[in-house]
Amino acid sequence: MEVLQLLISGMANGCVYGLVALGFVLIYKATEAVNFAQGDFMMLGAFVTLGLVNPEFMGIPFWLALPLVFVIMGVFGYLLDLVVLRAVFGQNQVAVIILTIALGFILRFSAGLIWGHEPMSLHSPLALGDVRLGDLVLGMADVAIIITTFLLTLALWQFFQRTKIGLAMQAASQNQMAAYYMGIPVKRVQGMVWALAGIVAAVAGILYASKGAIDPNAGFIGIKAFAAAVIGGFGSLPGALLGGLIVGIIEPFAARYLPAGWSQIAPYALLIAVLLFRPHGLFAQVRVKKV
Amino acid sequence: MRIHFKTSYDDDIRLFEDGWKLSLYAALLALMVALPWLIDDFYLGEATNVLIWATCGLGLMLLTGQTGQASLGHSAFMALGCYTTVLLMEAGVPFVLSFPLAGVLTGIVGGLIAIPALKLHGVYLAIATLALAILTDDLIVMLEPWTGGVGGKFAPPITIFGLEVNRWSSPAAWYYMALVVVLVVTLFYRNLLRAPMGRAFAAVRDSEISAQAMGVNLARTKTIAFGMSAGITGLGGALMGLFAEVFNNETFTFILSIQLLMMIVVGGLGFIHGAFLGAIVISFLPQALSIVTDGIGSNVAIPGLEIGVFGVIMILFILFEPMGLYGRWLKIRTFFQLFPFARKDMFRRQKSYLKTERLR
Numbered sequence: 148m149e150v151l152q153l154l155i156s157g158m159a160n161g162c163v164y165g166l167v168a169l170g171f172v173l174i175y176k177a178t179e180a181v182n183f184a185q186g187d188f189m190m191l192g193a194f195v196t197l198g199l200v201n202p203e204f205m206g207i208p209f210w211l212a213l214p215l216v217f218v219i220m221g222v223f224g225y226l227l228d229l230v231v232l233r234a235v236f237g238q239n240q241v242a243v244i245i246l247t248i249a250l251g252f253i254l255r256f257s258a259g260l261i262w263g264h265e266p267m268s269l270h271s272p273l274a275l276g277d278v279r280l281g282d283l284v285l286g287m288a289d290v291a292i293i294i295t296t297f298l299l300t301l302a303l304w305q306f307f308q309r310t311k312i313g314l315a316m317q318a319a320s321q322n323q324m325a326a327y328y329m330g331i332p333v334k335r336v337q338g339m340v341w342a343l344a345g346i347v348a349a350v351a352g353i354l355y356a357s358k359g360a361i362d363p364n365a366g367f368i369g370i371k372a373f374a375a376a377v378i379g380g381f382g383s384l385p386g387a388l389l390g391g392l393i394v395g396i397i398e399p400f401a402a403r404y405l406p407a408g409w410s411q412i413a414p415y416a417l418l419i420a421v422l423l424f425r426p427h428g429l430f431a432q433v434r435v436k437k438v
Numbered sequence: 439m440r441i442h443f444k445t446s447y448d449d450d451i452r453l454f455e456d457g458w459k460l461s462l463y464a465a466l467l468a469l470m471v472a473l474p475w476l477i478d479d480f481y482l483g484e485a486t487n488v489l490i491w492a493t494c495g496l497g498l499m500l501l502t503g504q505t506g507q508a509s510l511g512h513s514a515f516m517a518l519g520c521y522t523t524v525l526l527m528e529a530g531v532p533f534v535l536s537f538p539l540a541g542v543l544t545g546i547v548g549g550l551i552a553i554p555a556l557k558l559h560g561v562y563l564a565i566a567t568l569a570l571a572i573l574t575d576d577l578i579v580m581l582e583p584w585t586g587g588v589g590g591k592f593a594p595p596i597t598i599f600g601l602e603v604n605r606w607s608s609p610a611a612w613y614y615m616a617l618v619v620v621l622v623v624t625l626f627y628r629n630l631l632r633a634p635m636g637r638a639f640a641a642v643r644d645s646e647i648s649a650q651a652m653g654v655n656l657a658r659t660k661t662i663a664f665g666m667s668a669g670i671t672g673l674g675g676a677l678m679g680l681f682a683e684v685f686n687n688e689t690f691t692f693i694l695s696i697q698l699l700m701m702i703v704v705g706g707l708g709f710i711h712g713a714f715l716g717a718i719v720i721s722f723l724p725q726a727l728s729i730v731t732d733g734i735g736s737n738v739a740i741p742g743l744e745i746g747v748f749g750v751i752m753i754l755f756i757l758f759e760p761m762g763l764y765g766r767w768l769k770i771r772t773f774f775q776l777f778p779f780a781r782k783d784m785f786r787r788q789k790s791y792l793k794t795e796r797l798r
């Protein structure tokens with residue numbers, strides 16, 4: 148019973164990691180850049196929702212605010228790409244890494260200025276309390292998180308595999324020049340990916356905030372999401388979710404069965420182990436080009 | 439404008455281009471040596487801080503600026519250098535021996551870590567090194583018997599050949615110690631750049647494929663670069679910990695390595711001067727900010743202001759001056775040297791179209 152309990156809470160955590168990792172993977176898949184600020188995007192999404200929904204701020208009903216949040220975060224992502232990231236288009240990847248890290252700092256700082264540094268909780272309809280099944284205590288928020296995440300991953304996966312624009316995104320990443328020749332508006336496609344990543348981050352943020360309090364430093368879970376994305380193989384959407392689940396599940400088990408301190412290093416130790424033995428993750432997307 | 443008429447191959451790799459350059463740097467050195475008589479103890483401490491940051495920056499510059507590998511894990515090497523030095527000193531090894539020994543040890547560990555890490559490219563390397571930095575933070579806590587854990591460690595008193603070096607009672611001695619370390623590191627760096635190994639570093643940075651075609655052993659070159667970089671950063675980290683006098687896992691969080699990376703970008707990636715300019719910026723930014731906030735009259739400390747402002751500076755640099763402060767200086771200098779003939783396009787960077795790293 149205890150194992151099952153740990154498993155479910157681990158899965159719910161893992162789904163949030165997985166969703167943030169999904170944001171990394173989306174952007175990586177389509178622009179070959181890594182958004183080190185994705186965790187802070189998530190934090191921002193949660194705070195925007197909080198600002199709209201919570202009675203002490205605007206007090207809009209949750210389901211009404213939801214589309215608004217998606218629009219705000221989508222526009223935010225698109226504008227960010229338009230104003231900041233397009234300027235480093237065609238430059239070294241290191242530039243993008245540093246740029247997004249700096250963006251994360253700024254987001255954290257601004258969120259602290261606007262909403263303060265105290266942890267706040269979101270008035271979310273997902274925080275329904277617990278359901279008891281025999282010895283098992285199920286948080287409804289946990290269940291909602293797991294279901295939402297699976298549906299979203301499936302939808303995004305299909306989006307990349309089947310729709311025209313999803314394929315255009317993949318093409319733009321694999322070879323920008325060739326994509327231009329094929330008539331794909333590469334820059335606009337990249338902007339759309341950033342918008343999409345903003346929306347996914349908003350979903351992750353809302354789910355994260357439904358589980359507990361949120362503060363400007365919540366974005367640091369982005370680092371665990373990194374581990375998740377790399378373990379799953381950067382560039383694979385189901386891989387990101389799987390990686391998130393692995394990281395999420397390892398944590399509570401390491402905390403329960405291993406000496407103190409191990410649960411904190413377990414995700415990173417696993418990350419390094421994966422990088423050593425399968426450098427491109429469990430769902431490797433790297434194929435050596437035959438010359 | 440001075441025209442160099444080169445008559446031998448040595449002209450290309452001389453340490454100083456000509457007598458004028460030599461005298462400029464000699465004057466700078468003289469100024470640095472005379473500094474304790476020119477400024478008071480507080481600013482001398484700040485100058486020491488700049489030198490320490492510059493040492494760390496040079497270490498990362500060697501890896502990121504010269505060899506083109508981004509590392510977000512250099513705080514791990516700073517911690518390693520610092521703890522090794524202090525542990526050796528506590529074991530009775532004199533400082534003059536334990537300090538370089540710590541550098542060498544850190545370098546070896548860095549090289550060992552590099553062997554698997556360098557199978558990774560670009561983003562993957564950045565993430566792996568970031569994980570390393572976070573692991574180090576947690577490991578320091580877990581290895582409490584040696585590292586003192588969260589409680590931290592006090593730096594033992596430093597004596598160099600019977601002369602005590604203390605931050606408070608003899609700030610000038612501390613300053614000179616840092617100055618000597620920076621000088622040695624800079625000379626090493628400068629000489630490395632004109633040696634075959636340094637050329638190989640630059641070749642790897644500019645194009646791995648062409649470097650391979652020219653007979654550069656990629657794995658070996660990157661490993662050596664990583665090791666040397668880790669060693670130098672370890673020395674810087676040791677100085678930083680000793681200068682702070684008390685240090686624990688919080689002293690060396692991964693934020694430190696991000697700051698380090700940002701510092702060398704602000705200064706100018708790939709230039710020795712860049713490490714120093716970046717160090718000046720990062721050391722004086724907190725002071726400048728507190729002066730500004732005092733000037734506005736708000737006594738309320740805004741948490742995270744420093745790092746937020748740093749982020750803004752960073753983005754502005756990446757967008758408008760990717761070559762950093764030193765690059766800006768180069769542009770201004772070139773403008774005056776060539777006076778009517780300087781063109782805007784002279785420094786334009788070649789844009790490249792991205793191809794996926796997943797199909798190699």
